[in-house]
Amino acid sequence: MREKATYLLGALGALVMISNLHTIFVGLPDDALQGMIFRIIFIHVPADLVADLFFTIALVTSVLFLARKNFIYDSITVACIEVATMLILVNLVTGSIWGRNQWGVWWTWDLRLTTQLMKFVLYMSYLVVRPAIAEPTQKATMSAIIAIFAYADVPLVWMAIRLPNVRTNHPSPVMGNGKMAAVYNAPFGMGMLALLLIGSALVLLRLHQETSQREIDSLRRELHAA
């Protein structure tokens, strides 16, 4: 039942995504200044917003795990962080393509780019260290602590790269400052919905895998103990 709901959610997300891609590529006029490349915004920005939502959920569940020691919170945390880190990668790659087209370079040490990259690196370290811890309770506790530390670091990086002498020559033109034409609002909302649905489906899928893995592990331990 739960599995079916997960797949349904994913399929729904895929449908919204496909119909939205159709609207974006066929229905919308090119942007006055950027031409056709601006369409990346309908994937690029939602990917980051959905990722941030999942990172925030992961923070809450990490704190809850430390407080209540219930393994379901650990499973939610790792599922959220894994999917969110992937979404950040989507955001970085699409942004890089846009930058090559608009700025002429794939990468620059702009404020937003740097914080985004740091977010990616921080949560990658979570994903790298986690499998190295063998004992389940220890793995969950250490993971929760790393997740909390990582979340606290993001605003600090934001602050750090705003120092006066740090290279910030490039403008941060990503997302028109509320000056987006009304015709783009609907596809943008649909882009959000699509990635939210697909992201949630992936999180649920990973959650399912995590809980099954935990069950298998505990059965195996019982078997060895007997």
Added chain:
Amino acid sequence: MTHGFRTAYAIARKDLRTELRTKESLNAAASFAVVILVLFSFAFPLERDEFYAISGGLLWLVYSFAGALIVNRGFARELPNDCLDVLIASRAPGWAIFLGKAVAAFLLLLIVEFICLPVFGLFYNIRWTDSFGSLVLVIVLATWGITVVGTAFSAVTVNVRVRELMLPVLLYPMIIPLLIGAMEATTVLLSGEAMAGDNLYSLQLLVVFDVIYTALALYLIDYVLVV
């Protein structure tokens, strides 16, 4: 509370005494730092004036490499003879154990840093004595940040199989904002600019980082130690 601080003091003294007798991480960190300093001169063949612009960056890369070596030993030192289990089982509160270890690592890293600083000035012909007071403040603030995060993660990774590999993977991304602030402030000071106006921003960043991570680490260390 006083009991906790006394315990922290005792643990810091014990760690320092062991380290100063064996010098196992001190020697390694200091010699490694000097080797890196030598390598930098080949990596960046610049004129003297150009060196000032990257001086802070070079110095803090060396310091953070040395820092990882030092904090790595923090909790790992207690593994033989199950000393860590005894420490945790003792009456000492978790935060006091952590504080003691962090202070010891902090002082050890400071020793390495003040060995490296004259070597750095000598190799690259950089005057560091002019703004020594402010430089010490920056070094103290940033070193405390490195050791507090480092010691916390040394507790997190102490029971991990590949501890020496995992600590840097965790530590470096986490201290990026701190290192940016420290590099910025050090470059400003070594270039002879005054620590005022916009330049104060990097100092504020160091203070904010230290406060947040010291609080987080002291609060969360019980969960790390008692699993």
